Every structure is written in C-alpha cells, then in structure tokens.
Amino acid sequence: MTLNAPKEITPNANKINILAAKTAPKEITQSQGMLPLGIEANGEFGEIGMGVLSDGTPYLNQRGLAVLCGVENAHIGTISSQWNEDPVKPRIQKIKGILSQAGLAAASAHVEIVHAGKANYCYPAEVCLAILEYYAFDAGVNVQDQARHNFRLLAGSKLREMIYSQVGYDPTGAKRFDKWHERIALNFQSAPKGYFHVFNEAHTIIYELIAAGAPIGEKMVVDISIGQHWGKFWADNAMDGTYGARAKYPHKYPDSHPQAKSNPQESWCYPLAALGEYRAWLQDIYIEGGKFSGYLKAKVAKGELQPSVAQLAIGALAPALIAHHS
Incomplete structure (x- = not known):
C-alpha cells in the first residue's frame, strides 16, 4: 500500500483522551519501566493497525508495518525473531544502526501485549521508522518503492502525530481533566450551608487517578464508590446521633454523561462536624x-482501566499497599 497523504490510510477515529505521551526513552524495552504495559487506544485503518501503549508510546501492528514497507507480513516477523541473534544478521545490524543514529536502542523489535484476550505485536514508532527507512533505502535488491514513498511522508515526528491523531490520543494531556472540571462547575456549591458532600471531598483521589492516566468520566465515577461505602459506614455506626442527621442535595452530571438524563439526582450530604471523621x-x-x-481491580477486570494506571494511582495514594504486595 502506498500513501499519498497520511490521512488516506487514517479515516475518522474514535475519540479517546488519556495522559500525555512521555518523551521517547533512550532504550525501548518491553517493560518500559517497572509497570506492565497495556493498550490505551487502538484501531484498524484500512490495512493498517495502530495504537498507543499505556506509557504514551505510539505503535503499528505487524501487518500495518508490513503494508507501509511494501513487504510480506512474515518479513517483519523475521526481523523480530532475529533481533537478538548472535552473530547479528546484516539486516538487523543495519536497522539497529539507524536507531542508534537517532540515539535509541531497542531490546526487541516489538512489544507483545495481550489486549481483549488477543496477543498484539506492537512495533514502537521509532522502530517502525527504522525498518521503513531500511526498506526505503538500504535493503539492496529488496528496496521497496512503497517504503520510500511512505518514509518521505512519515519521517521525523509525522508517524507519531498520525497515530495519535487517528486513534484520538491527546499527547498534550490538555483535555484529560475536562469531564471532572465540568462536574465541579455544576456542583461546587450544591450542598447546603453546614454540610459537605463526598464529590468535593474526593478531589485528591480523582486528581491522582487522572494524573495516573485513568479515564475519569461517565464510566469511572469514583465518588459513587466512596459515597456508597461512607454511607454504609455512617448508617452502621448510627452517626446521626453523634453529628446530626445527614441530608439530601441535588447533584448534577454534565451533558457528556448519560447520567445527566436523570438530573438532578439526590445525593447525601453530611454535617460539617463529621468532616474530620x-x-x-x-x-x-x-x-x-x-x-x-x-474498586480499581473491578475496573481493570471490566477492561475500563489499565493495570499500570491502577498501580500508579495506588502507589500515589497508598504506597504501603504497593510495598505490602511486592
């Protein structure tokens, strides 16, 4: 497949907002640090599969990279299988040399991620460009016109930008707080005088979740979980008798949430005297x-949260839990 412009292989993508991309590491490894990787956003665009890993790394799948290079899928698989052979094959040596010129090294050509029950072979954008450049200019009799054309279109940061754009990933992170801010704007003064409500008191937890990469929004409303557990604790301990009766107040959800259809929703608020408790x-x-x-484990089990994001959030709010389970 030859590209005339990046948009020709990338029709409209679904919108997904997550954390900003990290600067490319000096070494591209399968672990990318201590936390397990997941797939944050992905899609199939024509013959080309692409996505973004949970650490912000954009990637192409094996078939997609083969299409851009104008070669059979098996050729890309062979590059992966020969990546760490000794002695180094000339082709692998050349591709690694291209990476080295960019100040990068890769422990493997691809990262294998199990997503939605299926193994995905994810080739980081920098590795893709090195392989694409090889087939464009350095493969001898195997040089491909498609690879040369596509390399000219996607060299530098263009491949990264194309992947981010098409899977709806925001590398600046500018929009990740939007839905939370919408709820704050609707509810910051909604509890009556002399009372507090759980949503406003959950800001630290919500902030840490967003900072870790959690998609806070209509499917992940952590203050509901907090409110349910706190309400049970309040009732079980007959705390009306200690602090005074709790009350109801009208809580609203933004139009971006399906919960908005039943606005306003009655929610408990509690006497300020109980705030310390x-x-x-x-x-x-x-x-x-x-x-x-x-709560986070349940979200991970439903596929609504990446395991690495859950671990980051727990590490920020309850580091003792990480130490206990490590």
Whole structure:
C-alpha cells in the first residue's frame, strides 16, 4: 500500500483522551519501566493497525508495518525473531544502526501485549521508522518503492502525530481533566450551608487517578464508590446521633454523561462536624483498608482501566499497599 497523504490510510477515529505521551526513552524495552504495559487506544485503518501503549508510546501492528514497507507480513516477523541473534544478521545490524543514529536502542523489535484476550505485536514508532527507512533505502535488491514513498511522508515526528491523531490520543494531556472540571462547575456549591458532600471531598483521589492516566468520566465515577461505602459506614455506626442527621442535595452530571438524563439526582450530604471523621475514614478504611484498590481491580477486570494506571494511582495514594504486595 502506498500513501499519498497520511490521512488516506487514517479515516475518522474514535475519540479517546488519556495522559500525555512521555518523551521517547533512550532504550525501548518491553517493560518500559517497572509497570506492565497495556493498550490505551487502538484501531484498524484500512490495512493498517495502530495504537498507543499505556506509557504514551505510539505503535503499528505487524501487518500495518508490513503494508507501509511494501513487504510480506512474515518479513517483519523475521526481523523480530532475529533481533537478538548472535552473530547479528546484516539486516538487523543495519536497522539497529539507524536507531542508534537517532540515539535509541531497542531490546526487541516489538512489544507483545495481550489486549481483549488477543496477543498484539506492537512495533514502537521509532522502530517502525527504522525498518521503513531500511526498506526505503538500504535493503539492496529488496528496496521497496512503497517504503520510500511512505518514509518521505512519515519521517521525523509525522508517524507519531498520525497515530495519535487517528486513534484520538491527546499527547498534550490538555483535555484529560475536562469531564471532572465540568462536574465541579455544576456542583461546587450544591450542598447546603453546614454540610459537605463526598464529590468535593474526593478531589485528591480523582486528581491522582487522572494524573495516573485513568479515564475519569461517565464510566469511572469514583465518588459513587466512596459515597456508597461512607454511607454504609455512617448508617452502621448510627452517626446521626453523634453529628446530626445527614441530608439530601441535588447533584448534577454534565451533558457528556448519560447520567445527566436523570438530573438532578439526590445525593447525601453530611454535617460539617463529621468532616474530620470522614477524612480519617477515607484514608484509613477506604484507601488503606483496601476498598479503593478493590474498586480499581473491578475496573481493570471490566477492561475500563489499565493495570499500570491502577498501580500508579495506588502507589500515589497508598504506597504501603504497593510495598505490602511486592
């Protein structure tokens, strides 16, 4: 497949907003650090599969890279299988040399990620460009006109930008707080005087989740989980008798949330006298007592949250839990 312009292989993509991309590491490895990688966003565009890993690395799948290079899929698979052979094959040596000129090294040609029950062979954009350049100019009798044409279109940062654009990934991270801010704007003064509500008191947890890369929005409303557990704790301990009766207030969801269809929704608010008790409960019981990690694990099991994001959030809010399970 020959590209006339990047947009020709990349029709409209679904919008997915997540954390900003990290600067390319000096060494591209399967682990990319201590946390397991997942796939944050992906899609098939014509014959080309692409996506973004949970650390912000854009990639092409094996078939997509083969199409850009104008070669059979098996040729790309052979590059992967020969990547660490000793002695180094001339082709691999040349591709690694191209990477080295860019100040990069790769422990393997691809990263294998299991996503939605299927193994995905993800070739980081920098590796893709090195292989594409090889087939464009350095493959001898195997040089491909398609590879040369596509390399000219996608060299430099253009491949990264194309992947980000087509799978709806925002590398600046500018929009990741939008849905949370929409809820704040609707609810920051909604509790009556003398009361607090869980949403406004959950900001630290919500911020850490967004910073870790969690897609806070209509499918991930952590303050509902907090509110349910705190409400049960309140009732089980007859805290109306200690602090006074809790009350209901109208909570609203933004139009971007399906919950908005039933606005306004009645939600509990609690006497300010109980605020210290609530904050101690939040830290000691909800976060460190395992309820928070249980909530995140359930989201991971449903495929709504990457394991690495859950681990980052727990590490920020309850580092003792990471140490305990390591």
